Each structure stands twice: as structure tokens, then as C-alpha cells.
Amino acid sequence: MSSVKAILQLIVDRPSITAAEIADELDMQAKNVQPLIHPYLNDGRVKSEKKPAVEGGASVNHYFASQTLLKEVDGVKQIVTRRKPALAPATVGDGRFSCGFFTDGRLSIVKDRKAIDLSREETTQLLAFIDAINIERIVGAA
Structure with missing residues (x-):
């Protein structure tokens, strides 16, 4: 499975996953996650939400899959709450x-x-x- 495909699968499987968690799972550097999924962020298939890492700390991006990405990756439309x-x-x-x-x-x-x-x-x-x-x-x- 390619890196991009593996990243997208993690985003689908684990809504609100961070780049650090993705990097840890796929044995890569967190700084490389964002550039790999940049086209998916631009076209709205992956959504990003900044949340504080710890109370009062710096914010980190949490990634969510759009319905379009869910359909592409899983082959079925799912309802995500x-x-x-x-x-x-x-x-x-x-x-x-x-x-x-x-x-x-x-x-x-x-x-x-x-x-x-x-x-x-x-x-x-x-x-x-x-x-x-x-x-x-x-x-x-x-």
C-alpha cells in the first residue's frame, strides 16, 4: 500500500487522527504527512481541524474524511457523526x-x-x- 493510500485509510478508520499518530503508525516523520495529503485537503476529501494538543499548548491538526473519501476508500457511503x-x-x-x-x-x-x-x-x-x-x-x- 502506498504511503498516501495508507494515510487516507488511517484517516477513514480513525477520525480525528493527528499527523504524529499517522507518522507513528506508518513509521514516517510527522512533517511528511501534510505534504502527502495536501491535494486531498485542497479538494475537500480530507478535512482538517486545529485542536490544542494539551490544555494551553500548541494546536495540532486533526484529520477527518469527507463522505467522498469514505466512499472512495471503503466503497460504500457511510454516515459519520x-x-x-x-x-x-x-x-x-x-x-x-x-x-x-x-x-x-x-x-x-x-x-x-x-x-x-x-x-x-x-x-x-x-x-x-x-x-x-x-x-x-x-x-x-x-
């Missing part, structure tokens, strides 16, 4: 770990620069699995 946190993201310790549920049923878990974004179906499957195990016994609670 903007991911809004249903609950404020939980942050533990030094702030390098956070997780949050979104109004579209997705779950996002972030530690350092690694992120896991689960679809509604994957989130349901994970919660069913967690519900089926004895957490107290695993973590050693009395």
Missing part, C-alpha cells in the same frame, strides 16, 4: 493516560502518543468481556 465526548475524558496520574466514551458509542484510550479508538461494536464487545470477568479477583481487591 462528529465524535463528542459523552463523558469528560478520565485522566490518571501524570496525564499520560486518558480514556473517554463518545456520543456515537465509541471508546478512545490514549497513553503517551499511542491511541486505541474502538467502534461502537468493538466497545460493546470489550464491555461485555470486562463485565464477564471478576475484576476484584484480578486486581487483588479484598
Whole structure:
């Protein structure tokens, strides 16, 4: 898969992905992401939204796929809802770990620069699995 095609697939699969996350996934430099997808940004197939990296910090671009790009990459038209946190993201310790549920049923878990974004179906499957195990016994609670 070409670099551009791999980048576009990541943008489709993980809405709100950053250049740093794309670069990490594809073993490339973050500064090379923007030039590769520039034509897609210009024609509107990829949308970019600046958001602060950390509270009070510099802004970074988060990338989203348009319906046109979704159709091109996946071959079917999909309805994409903007991911809004249903609950404020939980942050533990030094702030390098956070997780949050979104109004579209997705779950996002972030530690350092690694992120896991689960679809509604994957989130349901994970919660069913967690519900089926004895957490107290695993973590050693009395």
C-alpha cells in the first residue's frame, strides 16, 4: 500500500487522527504527512481541524474524511457523526493516560502518543468481556 493510500485509510478508520499518530503508525516523520495529503485537503476529501494538543499548548491538526473519501476508500457511503465526548475524558496520574466514551458509542484510550479508538461494536464487545470477568479477583481487591 502506498504511503498516501495508507494515510487516507488511517484517516477513514480513525477520525480525528493527528499527523504524529499517522507518522507513528506508518513509521514516517510527522512533517511528511501534510505534504502527502495536501491535494486531498485542497479538494475537500480530507478535512482538517486545529485542536490544542494539551490544555494551553500548541494546536495540532486533526484529520477527518469527507463522505467522498469514505466512499472512495471503503466503497460504500457511510454516515459519520462528529465524535463528542459523552463523558469528560478520565485522566490518571501524570496525564499520560486518558480514556473517554463518545456520543456515537465509541471508546478512545490514549497513553503517551499511542491511541486505541474502538467502534461502537468493538466497545460493546470489550464491555461485555470486562463485565464477564471478576475484576476484584484480578486486581487483588479484598
